[in-house]
Amino acid sequence: MNKIPREHLVKLIEAGIQAPSADNGQPWKFKLLEDGFELWLDQDNMGLFFDVKQVATQISCGALIENVVTLANALGLATHIRYLNDSSDKFAVLTFKYLGGQEKVDIDDANQTIFGRCTDRSLFQFKKKIPDTLMAELASLVQSDEYCLHTYKSPKERKTIIQTVTATDTIRFIHERIHNDFYKVLRFGKTAEQTRDGLASATLGIESFMIPILQLLRPWKLAKLLNYIGLHHVMAFRGTWLPMKSAPEIVSIIHKGKADYVGSGRVMQRFWLQANKAGLSVQPLGALPLFLARLHQLQGEGFTPEQLKNFVALEEEFADITRGFNKGDDQLVMLFRLGYGKKQVIRSYRRDIESFLKSL
């Protein structure tokens, strides 16, 4: 067997866990092998309302695999991936082989790209436009027979996509399960430093005076009461409408045909890595893609008939402004807002590498 030094395997896993995951759940474990590692799902850190049929987890695993393959290439290693499509938590087996005589890519460059990627939830500099050449380069990373990158350029398209996503997020704030899930993953003060997962309040990109307000709104009964006087609209305005308005570009990644969320996660991550590397700030907007996945994969379980009617209308609006999106067959993988941030981004934490290594 082709033996790979443990330190290389650990470096590959360290690169992998820098991947984005829904609510920074980091839902994975690894078991080291002589020539690679097994990737396992960690049920304790997944399965929230948004993670319908593990769609969010699969996208995150795709992003993790893209990071690993990117670093493996730089180390002169070929990656072989075997997916386990069974019902166990063993997700995939990744093995590596040294490629003799292969010209190596710069390892520092690969590491900087992987460790430099992050989510920026702050308001962007609307007036600082993204060069068309850069947008074309990023689109070419996604574009294929299976994937396309749609940019919402015209004022009408922009207005509609901002309204559609804001309407989706408004539903997010009137939903008890989503509310409770959100507070499960929110980390105030120094808690995130200790747990090293979840959404640290400092990474939310909101004004510091809003953080104690957010803390006060934890009891669902209080939030529900305040929703009667429009709290959900205020939250969606500040949390979604304003950030989207501040972004010079809004894009979506569409996958055409039969769903492949792991492959889609890899394409998403390829795009995200290069966008950050080019100096752009990036925020994914996961609510619409994951609600639509729920609509199609679970017939909308967990929503009221009125909310479902709303989603059908929102999907209709989305399809109208997204050329080539066939709502019966295709999936919205992710929406992103892109631009130039105003300040240094506060990065999210990762759990310690040892905590991911599975002892079997």
Ligand SMILES: Cc1cc2nc3c(=O)[nH]c(=O)nc-3n(C[C@H](O)[C@H](O)[C@H](O)COP(=O)(O)O)c2cc1C
């Ligand atoms: C499937 C998926 C959905 C996500 N949805 C959102 C979202 O709706 N809003 C947001 O701000 N971040 C979203 N994120 C980003 C994660 O919250 C983020 O990756 C995680 O907190 C780790 O932070 P990092 O990306 O800065 O490393 C999503 C990530 C994934 C993989």
